[in-house]
Amino acid sequence: MEIEELGKLIKHRRKVLGLTTRDLADLAGMSKTTISQIERGVRNPTFEVLQNIFEYLNLEIKVEVKKRK
Numbered sequence: 001m002e003i004e005e006l007g008k009l010i011k012h013r014r015k016v017l018g019l020t021t022r023d024l025a026d027l028a029g030m031s032k033t034t035i036s037q038i039e040r041g042v043r044n045p046t047f048e049v050l051q052n053i054f055e056y057l058n059l060e061i062k063v064e065v066k067k068r069k
Contacts, residue, residue, distance in 0.1 A: 004041035006050075011039040013057045027056040 001009075014024050021039070025032040029052070037043035038053070045053070047061075054061055 002041075003044055007039040007041040009059075010035075010053060010057065013059060014039075017057065019056075024053065024056060028052045 014021070019027075021032050021035045025035045028035070028049075030049070034043065034049075035053075038045050038049075050061060
């Protein structure tokens with residue numbers, strides 16, 4: 001998934017849950033600016049940051065590992 005798509009997913013899910021960027025930032029223990037940058041696709045979050053955000057959005061991360069062709 002591209003970073004822009006990921007940001008759109010996070011923003012959509014946040015809005016579905018009725019959360020503001022400030023709400024999510026407070027829950028996830030990060031700044032509102034960081035959440036906004038991730039949602040706009042201008043900041044590439046670490047796996048740990050994604051796990052933290054996804055926990056509060058009730059989303060699950062699935063990682064698929066494939067052998068190179």
